[in-house]
Amino acid sequence: MFGAYHFGDGSDGKMQARHFLDVVQPDGDTVIVLDFETNPAGRTMTLEQAHAFVTHVKVEVGRWPGFYSGHDIKEALGKSSDPILKNCWFWLAQYGPRPVVPPSRKKWTLWQYTDGAVGPRPHVVEGIGPCDRDIFNGTRKQLTNRWGT
Numbered sequence: 019m020f021g022a023y024h025f026g027d028g029s030d031g032k033m034q035a036r037h038f039l040d041v042v043q044p045d046g047d048t049v050i051v052l053d054f055e056t057n058p059a060g061r062t063m064t065l066e067q068a069h070a071f072v073t074h075v076k077v078e079v080g081r082w083p084g085f086y087s088g089h090d091i092k093e094a095l096g097k098s099s100d101p102i103l104k105n106c107w108f109w110l111a112q113y114g115p116r117p118v119v120p121p122s123r124k125k126w127t128l129w130q131y132t133d134g135a136v137g138p139r140p141h142v143v144e145g146i147g148p149c150d151r152d153i154f155n156g157t158r159k160q161l162t163n164r165w166g167t
């Protein structure tokens with residue numbers, strides 16, 4: 019199973035999506051995700067740029083990408099629901115004892131619970147060491163079925 023994600027920055031969202039799709043060339047079995055978080059090296063993606071990105075991906079690929087974020091989307095939306103981003107399945111980045119989705123979301127699809135240092139254990143992958151760890155909200159069969167959708 020193969021996937022690719024794009025770290026959004028403060029440039030034109032549609033142009034970022036075009037470049038991402040040109041590089042990744044996803045097929046129906048490729049998970050595609052927009053990473054929406056603070057950019058420590060420059061301008062941070064806005065909600066409008068995220069809308070342009072995910073909408074362009076939907077038009078070009080025929081499906082909504084996943085949306086990876088944590089406190090950034092919680093701060094950006096507050097208690098509001100986003101009419102465009104709600105179409106994307108949600109990958110929650112939150113290093114804590116339990117997943118807490120933004121009020122605008124009903125559930126998470128993936129939960130990144132640790133960066134290899136902070137958050138619940140396990141932090142280590144045997145033979146690799148400390149690293150990001152995620153949990154899928156479902157069964158192995160559901161994960162396999164969802165992977166290309």
